[in-house]
Every structure is written in C-alpha cells, then in structure tokens.
Amino acid sequence: MSNQWDYYNMVGFAPEVNPPDDLERLSISDTDTALFLDFDGTLVDIAPTPDAIRVDDCLKSLLTELSRHHDGAVSIVSGRNLREIEHYLGECAPTISGGHGAELRYGGEHVEGVKCDADRLDHIKKAVKEFAILDPRVIAEDKSFGIVLHFRQHPELECKVREFLTILVGEDDAFELQSAKMAVEIKPKGISKADAIGRIMAFKEFAGRNIVFAGDDVTDESAFSWVNQQGGVTVRIGEGPTCARYRTQSPSTFKAWLLGQVEAGRS
Ligand SMILES: [Mg+2]
Incomplete structure (x- = not known):
C-alpha cells in the first residue's frame, strides 16, 4: 500500500476508486442547490507562492451570476484567511468560510469565529x-x-x-x-470545512437546499465524505484519489461547467 493510501486511512477515510472525468454529465438546479466552493486550485490555479495567484474579472462576474441564480446560496470555503478571500473577491462572495472553518462572513458581515489560546x-x-x-x-x-x-x-x-x-x-x-x-x-483542533458547511446551511438562503461542494486538495476530502453522507454532490478538481463523486480536470474546466449551469438556468 502506498504512503498516500496509508495517510488517507490514518485521517479516517478511504478514497473510493477514481471517479471518471465526468462532470459535464451533471446538471444542477439553481432553485434547490447550495454551492460551496473551495478557492485555490478550484476557482484559481495554484501558483508558486500563495500571493502569486491571478484572479480575473471573469471569476468575479461568474460568482456574482451564481449568487443571483442560487438566490444567495453560494459560499466560498477556503483554508485561506477570510480577509485574503475578501481582498481577492470583494463583494462577489457575501458568504465566506476562511481558515478551514475558523472564520466566517455571512451577508457581508464577519461572524464570530473560533476561539483559541x-x-x-x-x-x-x-x-x-x-x-x-x-x-x-x-x-x-x-x-x-x-x-x-x-x-x-x-x-x-x-x-x-x-x-x-x-x-x-x-x-x-x-x-x-x-x-x-x-x-x-x-x-x-476540531475546526473543519465540513463543520463550516454545516454551520452555513443553517442560514436562510441555504437551508433545505442540496449541497454541492467542490475542492481540489487532501484538505477537502473529509468534507467530501461528510457531504456525500448528507446526500450532496461532491466534485474533485484535478487528479488524485478521492471520495468525491465527480471529477473535472482543472479550475478552467470547472468554471466552464459552472458557467454552463448559469446559462442553462437562463434558457
Ligand atoms: Mg484548494
């Protein structure tokens, strides 16, 4: 068994066989779906250093459109600091979980985060x-x-x-x-993207909707597992073993799929 599989078992989940690159077969309803989107490696390409990423206006207008179509039920769920996501996305993302769930912004306002020593x-x-x-x-x-x-x-x-x-x-x-x-x-200890998604699902824009969560990293796997248990849809961006149900190649292909969902909702 490889070290990677040993690691996955150690942290409490065993990835299923690699799902095919089949995201284009999935369509979601904007009226009953809540979108939870990781940031680095999911919406923007990974860069050599964390501050070297490129965020273009297309991403901002895509997030604005998604938020409008889903009646506000769209959240960024990132390991980055909340303020960094705010810096990159501004008002395009009213709901953000930062620091792997340690920080939260809802409706444009900061909500009290985790307490630590x-x-x-x-x-x-x-x-x-x-x-x-x-x-x-x-x-x-x-x-x-x-x-x-x-x-x-x-x-x-x-x-x-x-x-x-x-x-x-x-x-x-x-x-x-x-x-x-x-x-x-x-x-x-104890904070997680899964907890963050659960917390956000209590807000009125999100409550009662089906969860769609997309991420690219080992740090997203425990949230994939939790979302699967809730009957939600999970999407892995890029390669590697995963328990996500769907996969797409890159942030570019994922954003093209999101744009396709927005356009389908218009017709
Ligand atoms: Mg990521």
Missing part, C-alpha cells in the same frame, strides 16, 4: 517563522488562526517540515497538523 498560537507562529528564516527554501504563511509552511519549490523538504511541526505541536490539545498540497499547516 492566543499565547500558545503566538509561540507556535514565532517558532515556525524562525524555521523559515533559517531555511529560506520554505515559506511561512501567517494565518489568523494558524500558520502554514509551504515547500512547493522544494518538495524534498516535506519530511523535514513535517517532523519539525510534529515536534512543535507535540501532544497539544488545542492544535493539530493538516496536510495540504506541498504544505503542512498548524490549525486549531
């Missing part, structure tokens, strides 16, 4: 930033409720990064590691 988090952040200064091949991304070490430029550093963060977090009751694409993150 600020002193302990500061200590962790300082140690991680020092690590990145001592080895500039990795990039530290400071987040509101955690911190990430990216090794995209140097994948050979994964073991070193993981070992350091594992020792740093140790047996901490309040924080845990989360793996992502070419990165490992420290985040508060």
